[in-house]
Amino acid sequence: MNKFYHFRPYQMIRSISVAVAVIVTGCASIPAPTQQMAASKAALSDAVHAEGSEFAPHQLKIAMQKMNAAEQAMADKDYLRAWQLAEQVQVDAQLAALSARSAKAQKTAYQLQEVNRVLQQEIERNVQ
């Protein structure tokens, strides 16, 4: 069970709270979201590692496009936009990784069940 993917939810929640506080209070200057950018890149790389391009290509493509847009926003010093995009990349990439892992596990389960069916027939033939 320990192999299940571990998120860093509270970090995300905290960063969102900061973003909301900043927006709600109308504070003008937003710090560059470097930590969030790093967390999003890590999530994206995990999705690639989980073979997201094969098992969840659409979701992964969207996450990659948003990551590019976030990097562009960072370059333009539009930190609010960069922050929002990077947060979205993190959830999109996590979802892509999970979808890929689900699809792979379902495929493995199906193939194993097929093998078991063949083995059962073999055993039944041997018993007869």
Add this chain to the structure above:
Amino acid sequence: MINKLYFPITLIAVMMVSGCASMPQSSSLAEAGNRYHRARTDPMVTRLAALELKIAGEYLNKAVLAFCEHASDDVIDHLAYLAKQQTAIAEQTATWKTAELLVNTATIQRNLALRLSKKLGRAPKRRMPIRQQTVERQAIELAVAGINP
């Protein structure tokens, strides 16, 4: 029942504290809320992805709070999107864990069947067809891949 009531109560509390007069009318927020409530009533999700679902609820609360505090549509839509995706993460986590459990069960069944088939194979000796040997090798590889994704 207590679990089902949990979210509306928090939502109402958030709305009261923030002075939100009416239920949110934002379409992205409504969509996120509907998805979240659907996931909350799915016993597989509440059992296998409780933490992921809790985070989705927190995102939704933040989105509602932003709505009540008259944040811009952009901010509300962003938080609603995070709530929606996090709900999907909870649902997908439950699907994944279910599939992993199936893999584990099928692996145990296969190992038992292989042992039994070996035992039975001794008298009279019966060789496994080549095609089946290949299938089994693939199954072992897949099982290993499933255990170490």
